[in-house]
Amino acid sequence: MIELVNSDRCIGCDICVKVCPRDVFDSGDDGLAVIARKSDCQTCFLCELYCPVDALYVSPHAEQDDEVDSEQLIAQNLLGSYTRNMGWSRGKMGGTDKDPTRQLRILNRVGREEQPTPQRQLL
Known part of the structure; x- marks a missing residue:
């Protein structure tokens, strides 16, 4: 579950707000990300x-809700x-075998290559 947005590091880019499939984050008044609906977090790690x-x-x-200390x-x-x-x-995609999203990107690319290109019909 999401436990912390470190305000000293957060730059207010709102990427976490955009990628979260459960709408856990809001952009705060100061422009930094805020955990608004923590219990909705599905622990997908996308943020x-x-x-x-x-x-x-x-x-x-x-x-479970873990108590964490930012400095620790x-x-x-x-x-x-x-x-x-x-x-x-x-924030840059990886390329190691440990990265499950790499496998998805490879499968997606292969799937697109296997599909025939649609042919236009001439009238």
Whole structure:
């Protein structure tokens, strides 16, 4: 479940707001992301994956609310750690075999290549 938006790192890009499939985030009055509907989080990690500045921490515990300390997460290098583990770098898609989205992109590309190009009929 999403546990933290680090306000010192957040740049207000709203990428997390846009990629969240459950509409968990809002853009705050100061322009920074705010966790508005935490209980709606499905722990998909998309927000953490796409954050370009490693400002988010998603706990792997989907069903419980973990109390986290921002300074401790920073000291343990846990902000953005899921992103790095997937082979991504600061919001950029990865290419390692550990990245399940890479496999989806490959399958999607292969699927498009296998489909015949529609032919136009001449009248």
